[in-house]
Amino acid sequence: MAEEVKLFGIRGSPFSHRIEIALKLKGVSYEYIEEDLQNKSPLLLKYNPVHKKIPVLLHNGKPIAESIVILEYIEETWKTNPILPADPYERAIARFWAKFLDDKCMLAAWNACWAKEKEREKAMEEASEGLKTLEGELKDKKFFGGDKVGMVDIVATFIAFWLTAVQEVVGADLLTPEKFPILFKWSEDLVGCPIIKENLPPRDLLTANFRARLESSK
Amino acid sequence: MRARIALNIKSVDYEFQEENWLVSKSELLLKSNPIHKKVPVLIHADNPVCESLIIVQYIDEVWSSGPSILPSDPYDRATSRFWSAYIDDKWFPSMIAFFFAQEEDAKKAAIAQMEEGLVLLEEAFGKCSKGKAFFGGDRIGFLDIAFGCFLGSLRVIEKADGIKLLNETKTPSLLKWADRFSSDTAVKELIPDTDTLAEFGEKLQAKMIANK
Numbered sequence: 001m002a003e004e005v006k007l008f009g010i011r012g013s014p015f016s017h018r019i020e021i022a023l024k025l026k027g028v029s030y031e032y033i034e035e036d037l038q039n040k041s042p043l044l045l046k047y048n049p050v051h052k053k054i055p056v057l058l059h060n061g062k063p064i065a066e067s068i069v070i071l072e073y074i075e076e077t078w079k080t081n082p083i084l085p086a087d088p089y090e091r092a093i094a095r096f097w098a099k100f101l102d103d104k105c106m107l108a109a110w111n112a113c114w115a116k117e118k119e120r121e122k123a124m125e126e127a128s129e130g131l132k133t134l135e136g137e138l139k140d141k142k143f144f145g146g147d148k149v150g151m152v153d154i155v156a157t158f159i160a161f162w163l164t165a166v167q168e169v170v171g172a173d174l175l176t177p178e179k180f181p182i183l184f185k186w187s188e189d190l191v192g193c194p195i196i197k198e199n200l201p202p203r204d205l206l207t208a209n210f211r212a213r214l215e216s217s218k
Numbered sequence: 219m220r221a222r223i224a225l226n227i228k229s230v231d232y233e234f235q236e237e238n239w240l241v242s243k244s245e246l247l248l249k250s251n252p253i254h255k256k257v258p259v260l261i262h263a264d265n266p267v268c269e270s271l272i273i274v275q276y277i278d279e280v281w282s283s284g285p286s287i288l289p290s291d292p293y294d295r296a297t298s299r300f301w302s303a304y305i306d307d308k309w310f311p312s313m314i315a316f317f318f319a320q321e322e323d324a325k326k327a328a329i330a331q332m333e334e335g336l337v338l339l340e341e342a343f344g345k346c347s348k349g350k351a352f353f354g355g356d357r358i359g360f361l362d363i364a365f366g367c368f369l370g371s372l373r374v375i376e377k378a379d380g381i382k383l384l385n386e387t388k389t390p391s392l393l394k395w396a397d398r399f400s401s402d403t404a405v406k407e408l409i410p411d412t413d414t415l416a417e418f419g420e421k422l423q424a425k426m427i428a429n430k
Contacts, residue, residue, distance in 0.1 A: 050304060050338060062293050069299045076292040088279035092267045099269060100253065133253060 005030035006058040008044050010037060012201045012209060014106075014158040015067040019055045020199045021154050022071055026078040068098055071151055083151040097137060097144060097152045105130040106158050112174060113166045114217070127174055134159070135183045142189060153190055160187035161200050169210040219367040219408050220270040221258045224277040226404035227358060228284035271302055274363055288360045294346070295360075298353070301342050302364035309335040313371060317423055325379075332383060339365065340389040347391075351398055358402055366399040370409045374416045 007023070007030050009016030023030050035044055035054050047056045047063035057064045057073065064070050075084050084091050105127075112120070112127035134156070138144060144152035153160075159175065164187065167174050177184040190196055225232050237247055237257050250259045250266035260267045260276065267276045278287040288295050312335065316328035346353045346361060353361035372383055384393045400409055410418070 059293075064293070064296045064300070066300055066303055069296050069303060072299060073292055073296040076295065088276055089262075089265050089267070091279065092272050092276040095272045095275070096267075096269055099272070 003029075004058070004060050006033060007031070008033045008035050008041075008047070008056040008058070009054050010035055012205055013054060014162050016055045017199055017201065018067050018154050018157060019057060019070055019074070021157065021196055022074045022083060022151075024195050024199055025083065025149070025154075026074065026080045028074070028078050068102065068155070071098075071154065075151070081148075083145070083149070083154060085145075085150070094145070094150060094152050098155045100130075100133070101152070101155050101158070105134065105156075109159065109163050109174060110166075113163075113170045113172050114213075124172065124174065128179070131159070131175060131180050131183060135180045138182050138186055143186065149190065149193060149196065157190065157196065157200070159183070160190045161203075162206065165203055165206040166210050169207055169214055220363050221260055221273045221277070222408055223358070223363050223367070223404050224274045224287055226408075227287060228277060228281040230277070230281055230284075270367075271306070271360075271364060274360060278360075285357055286359075287354070287363070289354065297342075297346060298360040298364075301339070301346070301353075301361050304335075304338070305364050305368075309339070310368065313368065313375075316375060317419065318427070329375075329379070329381065329383075333388070336383060336389050336392065340392050343391050343395060347395075352395065358399065358404060362395075362399055366396075366405065369396055369400060370412070370415045371419070372396075373412045374419055377412055378416065 005023070005028055007016075007019055009019065009032060011034060020032070033041075033043075035041060037054075040052060044054065044056060045052055047058060048054075048065040051065060053065070055065075055067055055070060057070045059073075059077070064073050071083065075082065084094055108123070108127040108130045112123040115123040141147075143149050144156060163175055166172070173179075175184060175187065191200065222232075222234070235244070235246070237244060243255060246261075247257065247259060248255055250261060251257075251268045254268060256268075258268075258270055258273060260273045262276075262280070267273050274287060288298060309332065312328050312331035316325060316332065319325040319328055342361075343353055347355065350356050352358050353365070358366070375381070376383055383389075384396055386393060399405060
């Protein structure tokens with residue numbers, strides 16, 4: 001039976017690219033459908049009526065929304081190249097870090113980059129705390145997943161790729177080799193992995209978007 | 219509560235350490251959850267597991283011979299995880315907003331949001347339960363635990379404000395489910411009585427407002 005896999009995403013969205021990376025890592029063929037946030041398609045609204053957001057994965061007609069829920073679904077459905085460890089305790093740890101990244105780090109890093117003058121220092125401090133925690137967790141591992149890229153690394157591509165692009169545009173120096181040598185090295189190793197590299201958006205697309213945002217906020 | 223329900227379902231013996239976090243947090247808690255410094259934390263063979271839904275999944279995976287908490291089908295699992303995330307990320311914050319609201323307008327807005335969410339959850343119940351007693355089917359499952367732990371607080375709000383958040387008109391299935399859930403053997407002794415919970419809620423609210 002031919003399997004039908006479709007992904008509704010947005011080029012440049014870290015949440016969208018996470019799913020593409022996971023699908024490609026597992027060798028899953030899929031049809032990609034680009035959405036326009038200003039003009040959401042009827043299909044997107046039908047498949048994610050609760051949040052009306054991307055990414056949405058459609059597998060044999062059944063929709064799954066929320067990026068981490070989708071990643072867990074992909075892991076359970078396609079067994080090649082596992083992105084979660086086999087041991088329940090290690091899995092719990094991986095889930096903890098994925099949640100920490102999404103709930104705390106990402107928001108803090110984003111806020112720090114776009115914060116107004118007055119709030120900048122505090123926002124930078126908070127974001128740095130988050131990065132320091134990640135640095136501590138990485139320790140002497142190549143990736144959060146160990147020797148191979150795992151779900152936490154996939155979720156953390158925001159830090160490895162998007163953050164470095166944003167901070168360049170806004171002139172923030174959050175993630176630097178001096179401040180966080182382990183995390184910085186990890187970010188270079190991650191972005192250098194073939195499957196990751198091929199499934200990230202072009203860096204100049206990101207910097208162009210961020211520059212436009214910076215201009216319009218002035 | 220979520221972790222305790224899961225442990226009860228699996229008939230796992232455990233030692234419960236009450237944290238009196240209105241006063242101070244214990245050394246063990248701070249050491250086991252240094253990042254968030256919050257409960258619950260499950261310590262299994264000296265290994266700490268944090269975040270309630272992560273703990274429930276861990277319990278399900280470790281004690282795999284007991285009744286399953288997450289469904290076996292990957293799509294049903296995704297549905298359970300989706301709605302649990304909705305509860306934690308969207309619905310529960312509106313409940314917190316209600317507890318913190320000091321003006322009538324803010325309270326009304328929070329209630330309206332909660333009610334909207336409950337209607338969505340009523341619909342989700344129809345799809346997940348497939349005509350059976352719980353979100354998880356014949357037995358309590360992941361989503362029952364994720365949502366059911368808030369029934370005590372729901373009842374506090376209903377009593378204090380005289381509104382029926384779960385009602386015959388908008389959420390008839392959830393209304394019946396709530397009774398079944400609360401009387402289940404794995405849950406029964408864990409839901410505090412409404413007045414005790416209301417009192418605790420007032421102390422917590424006062425402390426949090428003072429800390430802002």
